[in-house]
Amino acid sequence: MRNTIVSLISIILGLVAGGILMLFIGSNPIEGYSYLLQGALKNLERIGNTLATATPLIFTGLSVAFAFRTGLFNIGASGQMLVGGLAATAVALTFDLSRPILLLVMVLAGLVAGALWAFIPGLLKAKFNVHEVVSTIMMNWIAYWTIYYIVPGYFKGEFLETESKKLAESDTLRTPFLTEMFDGSYINLGLFLAVIAVIIIAFIIEKTTLGFELKAVGFNRFAAEYAGMKVNRNIILSMLISGALAGVGGVALYTGNASSIQIGILPAQGYDGIAVALLGANHPVGVFFAAVLFGILYSGTGFMNAMTEIPPELANTIIAIIIYFAATSVMIERLLNKFKAKKSNKEDKSGPVVEKGDS
Amino acid sequence: MSYVVEMLNIRKEFPGIVANDNITLTLKKGEIHALLGENGAGKSTLMGVLFGMYQPERGLIKVNGKEVKITNPNVANRLGIGMVHQHFKLVENFTVTENIILGSEPLKGMVLDIDKAAKRIEELSKHYGLNVDPHAKIEDISVGMQQRVEILKMLYREADVLILDEPTAVLTPVEIDELMKIMRNLINEGKSIIIITHKLKEIKAVADRCTVIRRGKGIGTVNVAESSEASLAEMMVGRHVSFKVDKKESTPGEVVLKIDSLSVKNNRKVMGLKDFSLEVRAGEIVGIAGVEGNGQTEIVEAITGLRKAESGTILISGEEITNLPIRQRNEKGISHIPEDRQKRGLVLDYSLVSNMVLQIYNKQPFSKRGLLNFPAMKAYAQNIIENFDVRSGEGASSIARTLSGGNQQKAIIGRELELDPKLLIAVQPTRGLDVGSIEYIHRRIIEHRDKGNAVLLISLELDEVLQLSDRIAIVNNGELVGEVIAAETNENEVGLMMAGVGKERSI
Ligand SMILES: Nc1ncnc2c1ncn2[C@@H]1O[C@H](COP(=O)(O)OP(=O)(O)OP(=O)(O)O)[C@@H](O)[C@H]1O
Numbered sequence: 117m118r119n120t121i122v123s124l125i126s127i128i129l130g131l132v133a134g135g136i137l138m139l140f141i142g143s144n145p146i147e148g149y150s151y152l153l154q155g156a157l158k159n160l161e162r163i164g165n166t167l168a169t170a171t172p173l174i175f176t177g178l179s180v181a182f183a184f185r186t187g188l189f190n191i192g193a194s195g196q197m198l199v200g201g202l203a204a205t206a207v208a209l210t211f212d213l214s215r216p217i218l219l220l221v222m223v224l225a226g227l228v229a230g231a232l233w234a235f236i237p238g239l240l241k242a243k244f245n246v247h248e249v250v251s252t253i254m255m256n257w258i259a260y261w262t263i264y265y266i267v268p269g270y271f272k273g274e275f276l277e278t279e280s281k282k283l284a285e286s287d288t289l290r291t292p293f294l295t296e297m298f299d300g301s302y303i304n305l306g307l308f309l310a311v312i313a314v315i316i317i318a319f320i321i322e323k324t325t326l327g328f329e330l331k332a333v334g335f336n337r338f339a340a341e342y343a344g345m346k347v348n349r350n351i352i353l354s355m356l357i358s359g360a361l362a363g364v365g366g367v368a369l370y371t372g373n374a375s376s377i378q379i380g381i382l383p384a385q386g387y388d389g390i391a392v393a394l395l396g397a398n399h400p401v402g403v404f405f406a407a408v409l410f411g412i413l414y415s416g417t418g419f420m421n422a423m424t425e426i427p428p429e430l431a432n433t434i435i436a437i438i439i440y441f442a443a444t445s446v447m448i449e450r451l452l453n454k455f456k457a458k459k460s461n462k463e464d465k466s467g468p469v470v471e472k473g474d475s
Numbered sequence: 476m477s478y479v480v481e482m483l484n485i486r487k488e489f490p491g492i493v494a495n496d497n498i499t500l501t502l503k504k505g506e507i508h509a510l511l512g513e514n515g516a517g518k519s520t521l522m523g524v525l526f527g528m529y530q531p532e533r534g535l536i537k538v539n540g541k542e543v544k545i546t547n548p549n550v551a552n553r554l555g556i557g558m559v560h561q562h563f564k565l566v567e568n569f570t571v572t573e574n575i576i577l578g579s580e581p582l583k584g585m586v587l588d589i590d591k592a593a594k595r596i597e598e599l600s601k602h603y604g605l606n607v608d609p610h611a612k613i614e615d616i617s618v619g620m621q622q623r624v625e626i627l628k629m630l631y632r633e634a635d636v637l638i639l640d641e642p643t644a645v646l647t648p649v650e651i652d653e654l655m656k657i658m659r660n661l662i663n664e665g666k667s668i669i670i671i672t673h674k675l676k677e678i679k680a681v682a683d684r685c686t687v688i689r690r691g692k693g694i695g696t697v698n699v700a701e702s703s704e705a706s707l708a709e710m711m712v713g714r715h716v717s718f719k720v721d722k723k724e725s726t727p728g729e730v731v732l733k734i735d736s737l738s739v740k741n742n743r744k745v746m747g748l749k750d751f752s753l754e755v756r757a758g759e760i761v762g763i764a765g766v767e768g769n770g771q772t773e774i775v776e777a778i779t780g781l782r783k784a785e786s787g788t789i790l791i792s793g794e795e796i797t798n799l800p801i802r803q804r805n806e807k808g809i810s811h812i813p814e815d816r817q818k819r820g821l822v823l824d825y826s827l828v829s830n831m832v833l834q835i836y837n838k839q840p841f842s843k844r845g846l847l848n849f850p851a852m853k854a855y856a857q858n859i860i861e862n863f864d865v866r867s868g869e870g871a872s873s874i875a876r877t878l879s880g881g882n883q884q885k886a887i888i889g890r891e892l893e894l895d896p897k898l899l900i901a902v903q904p905t906r907g908l909d910v911g912s913i914e915y916i917h918r919r920i921i922e923h924r925d926k927g928n929a930v931l932l933i934s935l936e937l938d939e940v941l942q943l944s945d946r947i948a949i950v951n952n953g954e955l956v957g958e959v960i961a962a963e964t965n966e967n968e969v970g971l972m973m974a975g976v977g978k979e980r981s982i
């Protein structure tokens with residue numbers, strides 16, 4: 117509840133600050149925001165695209181949030197997305213399977229690849245106490261260069277050396293049913309996978325012995341060890357799950373929103389996942405809504421930019437400001453407390469003074 | 476009479492509980508003022524209010540006769556108020572100097588002037604007889620010295636009013652004597668001290684006046700010279716407290732714990748326990764006496780599985796457990812009240828409910844096929860909370876962190892006894908408990924023995940070891956010096972043996 121309020125206040129403050137920036141560059145903030153919203157939600161196609169933009173962010177947000185709840189800081193969602201996307205792309209380009217089976221295998225391949233990519237930092241942490249921030253960042257670059265060589269080497273595109281061969285429409289997560297429903301949007305099955313992931317992760321964290329254990333290790337590994345939990349195994353397991361989520365996020369991005377994988381790019385969604393998790397207070401449902409908000413901001417900027425003088429970078433700025441406020445949530449909480457204290461003091465004074473008798 | 480601090484009619488509420496209800500406490504210049512009350516009575520909270528960590532809902536604070544609003548600890552520092560917390564917090568891998576200057580770093584131009592600070596700390600340390608090395612790292616020094624670092628920190632910031640929240644709970648008897656000496660030095664230098672402690676002996680020894688609170692309400696302030704330990708205890712608990720432990724003769728049964736030539740390394744990677752052998756039988760309490768750091772931790776952690784045994788064997792009811800994982804040892808009937816309740820004993824961010832099933836959440840009825848059964852967990856926790864009188868604002872749903880130190884301890888003891896272990900390893904079980912709770916916990920431990928279980932008791936308090944144990948094993952420098960029968964020995968004999976003077980006696 118409190119977290120929700122803090123997040124909402126951060127968002128409002130971020131939007132207000134964005135409005136002030138718009139004023140500074142001589143634009144009308146009301147107009148700016150109205151075009152931003154129109155760009156994101158004006159018609160079914162745009163709504164679909166907004167949701168599709170949010171999909172990978174839901175995955176990476178969940179990935180970071182899950183790791184965080186268990187005491188780990190997974191900065192490696194980008195790399196895990198890349199290898200997940202690569203694995204799914206490779207499956208699609210290599211095997212000739214019927215569509216449902218192919219999609220299933222693609223998702224599983226992405227899941228496993230992402231999990232494996234996170235397994236290494238997990239293992240390093242458990243065995244040699246290597247901090248996961250360092251090792252997951254390193255894994256990002258290893259993924260980056262792996263893609264750099266494998267894609268042109270084995271899955272080269274027809275026209276461009278710098279991206280993989282385009283997947284056939286029937287080999288992607290896009291389905292005619294959704295595309296038609298949203299008037300030709302690139303919204304795809306990834307969104308359903310994301311919603312399922314939100315439910316599963318929330319369930320694991322709140323209701324299972326696994327979640328109980330993982331959280332205990334995250335809060336206090338010494339007490340967890342004392343109680344007989346296998347701390348190292350839990351660290352690895354937690355990284356596996358976190359990586360799997362990001363891996364499927366990569367599948368959604370590269371074989372759902374897009375049809376190919378580019379070399380030389382670490383997907384920004386990986387790092388945005390940290391922001392999404394933070395704004396969503398590391399809660400699966402919170403992550404979902406935070407990702408949708410980011411989706412709106414990202415997909416609305418193009419339209420805003422086309423209709424006004426406001427540069428598209430403004431969306432990033434607003435997001436940065438929101439995150440800044442969310443990250444300094446302590447400040448906001450203090451403010452809330454002060455507000456509350458003032459209010460109760462007032463009540464004290466205005467109300468009748470009752471002497472509490474010592475019994 | 477001039478008061479340095481006056482806290483008048485203070486009220487502080489937390490969700491579900493009034494921690495301070497109309498409490499008044501006045502501190503005279505140059506006095507040592509004791510604050511006494513049961514676990515959860517509201518002592519730490521009251522001091523938190525004075526130190527600016529909590530804002531009172533009602534009441535007035537005056538410092539040197541002037542009304543003040545202490546909105547945060549920085550304000551308290553500026554007013555000359557310093558505090559050493561019940562669970563003190565120093566940065567482990569920083570040096571003493573770095574810890575002390577943290578937050579008020581001295582600058583030489585733009586750079587940190589560490590040397591100047593270190594020199595000043597050294598002077599202060601000498602002046603007050605604190606004996607602290609300003610260049611030592613916190614992780615390398617004893618708890619007692621860490622405490623003196625906290626005291627130095629207050630002196631460095633030129634505090635005149637020093638608040639010590641249960642400073643002696645973590646100290647060895649020798650360190651406690653030293654602390655008292657230091658406190659007297661401080662008074663001679665014109666400082667004033669508020670000390671929280673559950674040990675009435677200490678109040679009698681150093682304090683001038685004592686304010687007693689009970690369940691958040693002020694009971695009164697008395698001159699210590701005019702009151703006895705018994706009267707103080709009665710004032711605090713509201714009933715007569717017996718300090719003697721009544722217990723029947725023990726009737727030892729078969730061997731439950733058998734340790735054979737056990738050697739274990741300590742944190743510095745040298746043998747902290749050498750060739751140690753001990754038996755504990757069903758129906759007896761065996762105490763381990765020794766100066767802190769003479770192998771006790773190594774014994775306990777080797778039995779519970781937190782530390783690897785280098786050589787030797789450990790058997791439970793004849794079954795070897797030397798290399799078993801911790802959970803399997805628990806399942807064989809070992810349970811453990813750990814020395815450090817906040818590091819090992821509790822997940823502070825978990826509710827009491829979760830903490831009460833910390834070892835058994837994966838067993839029926841608390842879970843089934845990996846799914847937690849919250850109603851069963853809650854009922855189980857509530858039962859422990861009632862039996863052991865664990866007081867908190869929101870009952871079983873309270874987050875462990877919000878409990879008072881003593882109530883955290885009671886919750887752990889309750890959890891471990893509720894497991895009904897064949898072997899109970901109790902390390903400093905009554906650390907931080909009020910006299911009433913100590914009486915109760917001692918009774919429960921003896922009851923546990925009488926049900927035919929084995930108890931291994933490790934305590935730095937010789938009194939407790941002598942009163943509770945049937946048999947006492949004395950360790951020195953990681954080796955067993957000898958064993959004595961509790962009923963046939965006395966403080967002197969055990970004290971000598973703790974210093975390493977051997978004694979052979981067959982039992
Ligand atoms: N931050 C907090 N949030 C909620 N409740 C709190 C908080 N701090 C203390 N309490 C509650 O207030 C009461 C008084 O706690 P306090 O720590 O002052 O006790 P105490 O007298 O110091 O006890 P002890 O001797 O065990 O240390 C307890 O019931 C505790 O659960």
Ligand SMILES: [Mg+2]
Nearest residue numbers: 519561879880
């Ligand atoms: Mg306390």
